Amino acid sequence: MIKRILLFLALIFQFASLHAGIVILNGLTHNYKVENGQVYKGKIAIENTKNSPQSVKIFLQDFSYNAEGSIFYSKTDSHKKSNSAWIKLNTNLVTLKAKEKTEIFYEITVPKTVVKEGSYWSVVIVEPVDDIKPNDNRDGVNISSIVRYAIQIITDFDAEKAKPELKFESVKIEKEEGRKVVKIAIANTGNLYCKPTTKLEIYNRKTGDKIGSFSSPAMGLLPSNSKSFHIDISKVPPDKYNAVIIATDEEENAFALNVELEVKND
Incomplete structure (x- = not known):
């Protein structure tokens, strides 16, 4: 019985490790001081640490959090301090070969109409795509553990006039x-x-x-x-x-x- 339990745990870790191979190489917070009508360019560097190919989808979301530890993701442009409408990604899907590194580029176009000083933000979600299609007729347990990253894109408009409290x-x-x-x-x-x-x-x-x-x-x-x-x-x-x-x-x-x-x- 103990051997069966140990084998089951080994399978859990093996399946989980299949999906934990994407890492972000240049930080999870990208902060810019911005001005009206200007364009800013950035990139997200990622690496596939697995020994097999991995597809990754990239998309924007708004988010917030509280002191209780809850994190809330929502659709883009869902609050007045969202900058998601300012950001354009160069791709929404990439496939990396085993051990390959790549860069995802984005462009921030600040509207000329921004008047309220302070920080505007959203996140770029980087999420591995599960290419394994489980067979429901097979016996056993299918385990999927997806590690997704949220990279904050924070733009500080007229930062000299703004302040935290x-x-x-x-x-x-x-x-x-x-x-x-x-x-x-x-x-x-x-x-x-x-x-x-x-x-x-x-x-x-x-x-x-x-x-x-x-x-x-x-x-x-x-x-x-x-x-x-x-x-x-x-x-x-x-x-x-x-x-x-x-x-x-x-x-x-x-x-x-x-x-x-x-x-x-x-």
Whole structure:
């Protein structure tokens, strides 16, 4: 019985690996400062790491996300800050040979009628096409695992007049994989994309002594969207503390919040 289970798991990983061979070589976020009526050109570099050919479809979508971890994909031009209508792809389907690399080109034409400063965005979806046609009459389990990529195309119009505004939505401590993690939900209520880093400074409530300073990785944050920034505080002993949360973007704009934290025993 154990051997059958191990064989079944091996088949799962084998089938999954068949579809995980496409990788993006030049990043998942492409950011441009743009002006009215101008044309900008870009490319998405991809590679087929498999030992067999792979077809890939490419198309545009709008998207958004929230601090709970949900990501929402929608049809193009579905909101007022979408730039999907500005973007033209040079192809919607490519087939790569084994180990082959290629580039997908796109062109951004900014309308002359744009007046509202700030960030506009959409995503280019790069998705492998499953060429295997399963036979429904065959015994066994067919497993398909498709890895699709969403490459953000962000255009900042009149960026000098726009700015991000970061709002702290919630702060909570949760246990995650044996670690104590502070999860800080932050929304960008401004009109400009930014990539903030969040720092947590913890102080002894009685003496005011600084216990430590902890940081999260920087993450991109679109206007009208929110994300959860995670900070590991596993080394902080159980107690009640005062703390300051500071979110800072690339332009050194800082947003701060004073909070009380209670680190409990496991």
